[in-house]
Amino acid sequence: xxxxxxxxxxxxxxxxxxxxxxxxxxxxxxxxxxxxxxxxxxxxxxxxxxxxxxxxxxxxxxxxxxxxxxxxxxxxxxxxxxxxxxxxxxxxxxxxxxxxxxxxxxxxxxxxxxxxxxxxxxxxxxxxxxxxxxxxxxxxxxxxxxxxxxxxxxxxxxxxxxxxxxxxxxxxxxxxxxxxxxxxxxxxxxxxxxxxxxxxxxxxxxxxxxxxxxxxxxxxxxxxxxxxxxxxxxxxxxxxxxxxxxxxxxxx
Numbered sequence: 001x002x003x004x005x006x007x008x009x010x011x012x013x014x015x016x017x018x019x020x021x022x023x024x025x026x027x028x029x030x031x032x033x034x035x036x037x038x039x040x041x042x043x044x045x046x047x048x049x050x051x052x053x054x055x056x057x058x059x060x061x062x063x064x065x066x067x068x069x070x071x072x073x074x075x076x077x078x079x080x081x082x083x084x085x086x087x088x089x090x091x092x093x094x095x096x097x098x099x100x101x102x103x104x105x106x107x108x109x110x111x112x113x114x115x116x117x118x119x120x121x122x123x124x125x126x127x128x129x130x131x132x133x134x135x136x137x138x139x140x141x142x143x144x145x146x147x148x149x150x151x152x153x154x155x156x157x158x159x160x161x162x163x164x165x166x167x168x169x170x171x172x173x174x175x176x177x178x179x180x181x182x183x184x185x186x187x188x189x190x191x192x193x194x195x196x197x198x199x200x201x202x203x204x205x206x207x208x209x210x211x212x213x214x215x216x217x218x219x220x221x222x223x224x225x226x227x228x229x230x231x232x233x234x235x236x237x238x239x240x241x242x243x244x245x246x247x248x249x250x251x252x
Contacts, residue, residue: 002027005033010036049070105241115224174190201219
């Protein structure tokens, strides 16, 4: 039985994970971390990870980006593996995360779904053929009105996956409203839409001469991310220090 701490337990994803974990015989949530104490849970909830004195095997983080540094420091001190699902991290925080991974096991993923992680692999195959043929690349992502960061971490992860496989790296362009000029061949445009209760839509568009190829992923429920987070937690518990991602979970 894997003992898990849910960081950000009273947010939308935290509550979805809590619900699914209750029906999973291989994992149990022993404590939660959240400054919002309005939700009643079947486990104790602390305002900060530093206040939590309950033994666990792994932490799953769906908290606010502002809490990430304290979380990483605490997990390093306690030797706790941590699955970091929070997006919108600064470059400094990513550097902090990478440094912490030399001391403790960390799994970082901008998107926990199996489909999105498969999509990344498909995009790497596609760009090897389509970039030399002169196709332009655009990413359009759509999320609910409550999402704070833009573009989404998943959109950036998709772009990074493309750039890793591209013969010539693209330059990310987020806003064309301030310039009046033709699209450059080295541009990779990333656009964000916010509205309603959209869980998460991502379209990767390869636009060529007289033809367009679009790779799409639609999340219809947060359950797909929650299932992935629980699988990642069970995978990471007991692992040695290092930086892992969802491809390690998929292949395990």
